[in-house]
Amino acid sequence: MIYTVTLNPSIDYFVKTDGLMEGDINLVNEQSIVAGGKGINVSKVLKNLGVESIATGFVGGFTGDFVETSLKNAEIGTRFIRVEENTRINIKLNTGKETEINGISPSIPASALEQLEEQLLANLEPTDFVVLAGSLPSSLPKDFYGQLITSIREKGAQAILDSKGKPLQEALAHQPFLIKPNHHELSDLVGAAIHGPQEAAAYGKQLVAQGAQHVLVSMAGDGAVFVSKDLALFANVPQGILKNSVGAGDSVVAGFLAHYTGHKNVLEAFKYGVTAGSASAFSTGFCTVKDIDRYLPEVTVNLIEGEQE
């Protein structure tokens, strides 16, 4: 089974306006309200790709009810832990440029943390994958992902982490199976600007040396790099019109995992993941198998270094 853990879910309020006039009334042309948060998005894309998962994390208040209900309506398994305060609301404003205003996370009591760990670990099998994705609510310790990864690995299961900053840095030594920073997040982590795939591969290797088993660096429209101990790969992205990049990174993770769990081939999973990311970026919602199949022939994976695993 695949479990997705979203410690800090959201309602994503997508709005499209002609522009933004500060200090004035702005009218919305298009809007949609969806359950969001990185792990939740991974579950949604997995569902589109015909792969079952169980979404867990913390939800609270009427906004949390919405998140849970909309996943249930989409026939995605849920095992959320309830907290008192409201799940946040994140505004995704499209004025031609994409602007995000992410809300305040609820505080998570220690009892809820324990419940989450107990419930996740109790059912975990060695063949399972756990996707830990998104920010940590501010009341959680920065090494919480690291602790969870160790517990997941003790059960023989694998953890995939998509986060940034300190929570990501702290987690590396706990040997996640895969991390997926974008090039800005990688740059923040290593404290250096990244110009192109060769540099992304070199800095990705530093994260492998620190403990990550595989590192997938997404670079938006400039392609992506995949690094493991003896391997560095580059994939281009297909051509298309960018409609909405929110959740494109989550689609990379879901595409990788959907393919990897079926075929156990990292090169092909990398290619499928990157294509899934672009297919979502070129859609208003998330990619489907049909979308991915359409763009897959445009994506080529080349060796930067090493031999294929």
Ligand SMILES: Nc1ncnc2c1ncn2[C@@H]1O[C@H](COP(=O)(O)OP(=O)(O)OP(=O)(O)O)[C@@H](O)[C@H]1O
């Ligand atoms: N302009 C683009 N053209 C083609 N593909 C794109 C473009 N922008 C994003 N993508 C696809 O989306 C993936 C993720 O994008 P990015 O590197 O920006 O990651 P991210 O910051 O995690 O994404 P997100 O916007 O979801 O937070 C890329 O690997 C690529 O597949």
Ligand SMILES: O=P(O)(O)OC[C@@]1(O)O[C@H](CO)[C@@H](O)[C@@H]1O
């Ligand atoms: O604040 P975080 O947890 O880092 O990111 C949250 C978020 O921006 O990520 C998703 C897109 O990847 C959205 O659904 C959600 O609003």
